[in-house]
Amino acid sequence: MQINLKGISIVVLGGDARSLAMMEDLTASGAVVNAAGMPADVIPAGVHYFSEPEACLAGAGAVILPVPGMSEKGYLHSPLAAQPLAFTEDLAARFPPGIPVFVGVAGPALAKIAANSGLRLIELMKMNEVAILNSIPTAEGAVQMAMEMLPITIHGSCAFVLGFGRTGATLARLLGSMGARTMVAARRPEYLARITELNLTPVPFADMPHYLDEADVIFNTVPVPVLTGEVLEKVHPGTLIIDLASAPGGVDFQRAESIGVKAVLAPGLPGKVAPKTAGRILAKVVIRLLHEEMAGN
Missing domain, CATH: 3.40.50.720 (NAD(P)-binding Rossmann-like Domain)
Structure with a gap:
């Protein structure tokens, strides 16, 4: 049975082909999906595109960062974008407090920003469910x-x-x-x-x-x-x-x-050889976790 996420707003910042597949499944679940840090012409139907990330964060119930996170130079992984999105403590401070922030793996630079900004990071690639799939x-x-x-x-x-x-x-x-x-x-x-x-x-x-x-x-x-x-x-x-x-x-x-x-x-073969499958695996887990969080509130 399809889990219904109606009423929750999810923000996707940056990302690659896996992120596009995730957005499709999140939209199908009933969530309102906002995206920034990707070209407007690749965003799936039903997803709201924003040129500035700050504009789409108000009222967000969750944020999804790229699977590889961000580079040590401070840019989110965004190979589809002409100019990658910088991820700073100022941007992190705009996240609604306490919401889950999903990422594949958080490197040292992202982990430092998350710690300084009080972000609740959830590293999906460290979960057995994701790793097995x-x-x-x-x-x-x-x-x-x-x-x-x-x-x-x-x-x-x-x-x-x-x-x-x-x-x-x-x-x-x-x-x-x-x-x-x-x-x-x-x-x-x-x-x-x-x-x-x-x-x-x-x-x-x-x-x-x-x-x-x-x-x-x-x-x-x-x-x-x-x-x-x-x-x-x-x-x-x-x-x-x-x-x-x-x-x-x-x-x-x-x-x-x-x-x-x-x-x-x-390394990272799923995102290279089967990005749609890899994205749907991640979407399935994110949807389940958000549904459980909504049920617990």
């Missing part, structure tokens, strides 16, 4: 990259997934279903048991370097250095490494290049 387009995007960059098919290849968290689990299942001989490195015994149950090959992380020379493609999901220079010596030249972990990733990219191993850092 986002793992679907992430896995599909990673496989798409591998298919474009490998000289062989995924079917019949040897694929190695490092980590069995939310993204690793979804990716490993997908690779297995496509016919790849899939090995998965994990630390926790219950994860190794689940990998076995999925008919994939479990590899304790301590033993991971001994298996790397079999891999045609390695997908890393662990956000700490795991494919160090020493470990990369075990990787066969010509192997493709796709690092899905948050920057700076878990790969010694300089060492990989020097030994003929192609390694690419590919």
Whole structure:
């Protein structure tokens, strides 16, 4: 059943294609959606465009900032705009007090403004619900990259997934279903048991370097250095490494290049390969959270 947000005003500042998909779903839920920091000609039907962000904040019940937040130079992520929107403490002071302010991830600069201005930030990408759903387009995007960059098919290849968290689990299942001989490195015994149950090959992380020379493609999901220079010596030249972990990733990219191993850092795939799906995932969670907040008031 569609949740009804009639009566709530939501402001969207800046953003990318994901934000456009979010606006469509928020409007469909009955909310009044105001937008600034994007070109007027890309704003979906039913959304109210404002050239100045201050003008659309009065009476707002929630604000949505871009998924990547803002740069360290103080500009909101707005690749569709000719001139990105500056996010300052003066602008933050115009937010109605106590309202939820949604963002994907708040970097240090945004977190500082939020703390100084008393904003109630909600980081969506840190929520399990979002991360699990986002793992679907992430896995599909990673496989798409591998298919474009490998000289062989995924079917019949040897694929190695490092980590069995939310993204690793979804990716490993997908690779297995496509016919790849899939090995998965994990630390926790219950994860190794689940990998076995999925008919994939479990590899304790301590033993991971001994298996790397079999891999045609390695997908890393662990956000700490795991494919160090020493470990990369075990990787066969010509192997493709796709690092899905948050920057700076878990790969010694300089060492990989020097030994003929192609390694690419590919964070944030949902917004690149499936922005509409990624936006709708976020909209679904935001709508649910706002509905719960309205019900509690």
